[in-house]
Amino acid sequence: MRKDVTNNVAKISSEIADEAKTQIAYVPYWRLCPSPLNVRKRRPTGIESLAETIDAKGVMQNLVAHELKGRTKVPKLGVCAGQRRLAALDLLCEQGRITRDYLVPVLTVSEGEALAASLIENREREAMHIADECVAFRLLTEEGKSVAHIAALFKVPDIAVRRALKIANLSPVLLDLLRDDRLDYEQAKVLVLADDHATQERVWNDAHNAWQQRPSELRAAITTAEIDARANALAKFVGLEAYEAAGGYIRRDLFSDDQNAGYIEDADLLHRLATDRLIELSQAVCAEGWAWVETRTRYEALEIMRHDRIPSTTRQPTRAEADELAALVAKRDAAYMELNAYYDEDGEPDEARQDRLDAAVTAATYAVDQYAERFESFDADDMKGAGVFVYLDDDGQVCIERGLVRRDSASGQPASAHAVHQTATRERTPKERPLHGEKLCKRLTAHRTAAVQIELARQPGVALAALIFRMIPVVFDEVYGHAYIDQAVRIDVHTTRDALVSNADDMAESVAWNALEGERSKWARMLPKRTEELLTWLLRQDSDVMSNLFAFCVAATVDGISPADRAHPVNELANTLEVDLTRYWKATRAGYFEHVPKDRIVTVVGETVSAQAAGELRGMKKGDAAAASERRMTDSGWLPEVLRNRDVPERIAYGRWDDDGETSDEAETETASVETGDSPSDGEAEETEAA
Structure with missing residues (x-):
């Protein structure tokens, strides 16, 4: 049935096209009116912009009409194809921009052909390809038309015209690929980040595989040595205007709605501008009376953690200060509520809106933190032996760490004494030299621990199970009292953050560590600064916030550092989470x-x-x-053998329960064997002590 209709339409279309050569004529506008045979019944749109085009260029495509029966001497012509053009002419006439005698090209067909003609025009019409539209805009500019003129002519924003001109700057080879749909619009938007055709073609031709042709990969290939201004802390801190004023070049991304979208070419200039501004800001901190003040363009967690701190006191704010702080806190809480409301909404994600809400939360939290700092004070004598780090956080905000004291290197004596003791023990009990020494084992297992932690932080359900698994034998000791509790991975209310850093001085380069520190910074910004506000804040949070915060806190307490390559309880978590250590080490x-x-x-x-x-x-x-x-x-x-070892310690029980709840004789024998067994090796003792 559908095939027959298509064939009939094609036949009639051919007949109408043949007749069009002789029957197109210019008729006065007043003779035209809508035809009842027009198949498009929906009210036409975009009439204003079409009217502007007709006013400027005239009617460039003829209308199709048929005579209407009536008693008038000159019959009206019913427009069966060209409804939008007729509506645009109506608008121009109403505005006095054309007269009733304005001549319009019209193809006159019989009433029997009118319905088919309407169907042909509306059904067979193909939208203009984006590549041809962009090139057409470029041709208009070459004729001397400005961007503003083109935008006004087609009733589109200026940015739409500039984006079209950018696409038109694709090399002719890539434009042909775009027309043939062998290159999509998203890929074209990225390729035009490169201004020269040679670079565009090289990047596209080098992308041999489908994954290399993804927009993100093409963008990375073009901007490989440049800095994304939207994500870089230094760019946010310095500002693009200041960078350009200093002579820096920015590769602009016209296809982003972010006003800071672009790629910075001169990293050295950006770093120098940031450093100079930080030094300028640090002068006010120097005046506070500190022994030293140092600036950093990024948060150096490892460096700061190697310092001790002097005590500080926090004064009560005045009534005016309390009111101002309360207003800032209310603004911060409102920003969080708006962000949480966005997450609760159904529908397609709006990345631009999410970024805007995230930025509002960050700014409001920073304002609260900055205001609260004024209530903290230090003793003047303590300040003479302490110093300050002034640095930038991941959002480009200035942060100040006050009251830091450099540690005395002489504190390592106890460790040396312990090392002598270990040496003497080995002399008494000669053992085969292990493949990896204690220090290297601790280094490697610290990385293993960090990988398990970040994976655990992303799975609240597993985190809850791991913590309860550790707690149940303690709470239900009458049931599990005969179990060896240290077979479970150690999770106590203490963070292993310092232990990871002290055992692996390359931890700062770890993917897992940086992800953990990013999570830590995010939660630190969200949490209230005062302990007395913490419980109230927690009770106000929704289940998503609570479960993810809980998972991070549990993960931060996992301790899997070991001085030897042997089965370890942390592997039970690693196996459960299916941690791929090659991603992290x-x-x-x-x-x-x-x-x-x-x-x-x-x-x-x-x-x-x-x-x-x-x-x-x-x-x-x-x-x-x-x-x-x-x-x-x-x-x-x-991976070295230490990290390939996913063995879990054999489960040992001091006794085994029968169904009636009594300990069996066999269990007592097992208990005796454990109690009279060899004492833990030195390495095991050290691991227990370190944990």
């Missing part, structure tokens, strides 16, 4: 190869890369071999 010179003998390096490279690569290392010095191994191994996915 890579074999680097500083992280692994500098801490093992050269023979070990050669063995690892030989097993992982090739015997030829291993042979090249044998003639090198240890440092050169370590550096060369990093280049060969970084992306290999190789």
Whole structure:
């Protein structure tokens, strides 16, 4: 049935086209009126912009009409195809911009052909391709038309015209691909970030695989050495206007609604501007009487954590200060409520709105923090031996850490004494030298712990189960009192953050650590600064906030650092979470190869890369071999045995319950064997003490 209709329409269309050569004529506007045979019944839209085009260029496409029966000497013509053009002419006539005698090109058809003609025009019409539309805009500019003139002519915003002109700047080869739909509009928007055609074509031709042709990958290829102004803290702090005023170049992204969208080319200039401004701001802090003040363009968590702190006192605010602080807190809470309301809404996500709400929350939280700092004070004598870090956070806001004291390096004596004791023990009990020493094991298992922590923080359900798993044997000791509790992963109310840093000095480069610190900063901004407000704040939060905050807190307490390569309880969590440690750890010179003998390096490279690569290392010095191994191994996915070991300790019970709740004789025998067994090794004792 549908095939027959299509064939009839095509036949009539051909007949009408043949007749059009002789029957198109110019008729006065007053003879035209809507036809009852027009198949499009919906009220036409966009009439104003079409009227402007007709006023400027005339009616460039003829209307199709048929004679209406009536008693008038000159019959009216009913427009069966061209309803929008007729409505635009009506508007121009009403406004006095054309007369009733204005001539309009019209193809006159019979009443029998009118319905088919209307169907043909409305059904077979194809929208103009975006590539052709953009090129047409460019041709108008080449004729001398301004962006404002084109925008007014077509009733579109100026930015729409500028974006079209940007797309028209694609190389002719890529424009042809866009017309043929072998390049989509999203990809084109990214490729025009490059102004020259050679770069555009090179980036597209280098994208051999489908994933390389994704807009995000194309953007990364074009802006590989540039800084995204929307996400960079220094760019937010300095401001794009100041950067450009200093002579910096910005690659603008016209297709983003963010006014700060663009890519900064001169990273050195940006860093210098940020440093100069931070030094200027730090002068006021110097005047407070501190022994030293240092500036940083980023938050150096490891550096700050290596300092002690002097005590401070917090005074009560005056009534006026309390009122002002209350107003800031109310504004912050309102911003959070609006953001939470957005998350509760159904429908498609609005990234622009979410970014705007996030920015409002960040600004309001920062305002509260800055205002609350004025109530904290330090003793003048303590300040003479302490200092301050002035740094930027991830949002480009200035933060000040006051009251920091550099630690005395002489504090390491107890550790040295402990090391002597360990040496003496080994002399008494000779053991086979392990593949990885205690220090390296602790380094590697610290990275393992960080990976487990960030994965656990993302799964509140597993975090809840892990904590309850640890608590139940303590609460129900009458049931589980015979179990060896240390077989469960250690989770206490203390953070392992310092332990991770102290055992792995390369932790700052860890993907897991940076993700954890990002989460920590996010929650720290959200939490109230006063302890007395904390419970009330928690009770006001919705279940999503509570579950995710709970998961992070549980994750931050997980302790999986071990001085030896052996089965560890943390592996039970790692296996449950299916943690892929290759995502979080890579074999680097500083992280692994500098801490093992050269023979070990050669063995690892030989097993992982090739015997030829291993042979090249044998003639090198240890440092050169370590550096060369990093280049060969970084992306290999190789893990040392410590991190490949996913074994969980064997579960040992001091007794076993029968169904009647009594301990069996067999259980007593088992208990005796455990109690009279060998004492823990030195490594085990150290691990227990460290935990």
